[in-house]
Amino acid sequence: MNLMNLAHNEPVERFPWVEVFRGLAILEVVLHHVTGRFLRELPQGSPEWLLLAGVNRTLHFAVPAFLFMTTLILGASFYREFRLGRYLRNRALRLLWPYLLWSGIYLLFRYWDTGVFQPERLLHQLLWGKAYFHLYFLVVALELALLLPLFRPFLLRRPHGVWFLLLGAGGTLALYFLNRAYRFLPYPGSFVLWYLPAIALGLYLASRLEHLSRLLRLWPGVLGLTGLALALYLPLALRALQGQPVNTFHYQALHWVYTTGMAFLLLALARFLAGTRLGAPLAFLGRYSLQIYLVHPMVIRLLERFPGFPEPLGAKPAFLIYGLLALGVPLLLAWFVVRVRISVALFGR
DSSP: OOHHHHHHHSOGGGSHHHHHHHHHHHHHHHHHHHHHHHHTTSOTTSHHHHHHHHHHHHSOOHHHHHHHHHHHHHHHHTTSOOOHHHHHHHHIIIIIHHHHHHHHHHHHHHHHHHOOOOGGGHHHHHHHTOSSTTTHHHHHHHHHHHHGGGGHHHHHTOOOHHHHHIIIIIHHHHHHHHHHHHOOOSOGGGSGGGGHHHHHHHHHHHHTGGGHHHHHTTHHHHHHHHHHHHHHHHHHHHHHHTTOOOOHHHHHHHHHHHHHHHHHHHHHHHHHHTTSTTHHHHHHHHHTHHHHHHHHHHHHHHHHHSTTSSGGGOHHHHHHHHHHHHHHHHHHHHHHHHHTTOHHHHHOO
């Protein structure tokens, strides 16, 4: 039975590399946010700051990567029996409910932390994922869930790869220049079409799932292109972090190439690691990636708010403790709510 036939008969999420991919991606998210927290402790422009900032900007591909994997999973599922009502109910439980619940939780947390609550901005915050800085991802994921069924007829025709390239590159450039001219997106990163390159790649691989092993052998060429994009993007990203002017088109175009390439490379790495000893622990993290994503910013902020521990231990031990607690506390919470059978109520799964 080839891979496409297998995909027709069982959910793609049962492939071990799916959860390994999510595990790798959620590790990137936590490290990105922990490095961002420690950047504030270093003099801007110092060698130490530049090193940490370089790591932080390099670890800036999680949202396109998660959207890429979601597109691949859902796109492949469109080749099986598809019922729109069941699909929408499933997305509402797994995405809409956790988003609304945790937006409320973080609005309360922010009020406790800062004393700021703006009821007149509540609709705006919910529409754009601004109840807390990281929740925009769930808005984009919800938009993606609504968008993808529109591509089902397109996928079923299994069009030539050039159409996916036109969708990813052409659609992205059109959106960029339209927004540049008319400024109709107040937060481009909170809009699903801003991630069209990664989405188009996910659709293409979903339409060619039986050839996935062969396509992933292209990873050396993709690695070279991604490395070149990173080498050109990183200096711009560091300048932007320091408040210096940059060419926004060059910055964004290189970021699109880099993050889309990283999504492909992460998939290749996940398929390889799924068959190694690292596969099981990474899949464990991936199984609870949403829980980690939702909870870890609160852990980081609480540690930052009460710096009596672990900062006095020194930067390196404090960094390690931040990372371990940002992973460990959400995992402990996820385990506990499963045991008391309220996981679906809190996380939709």
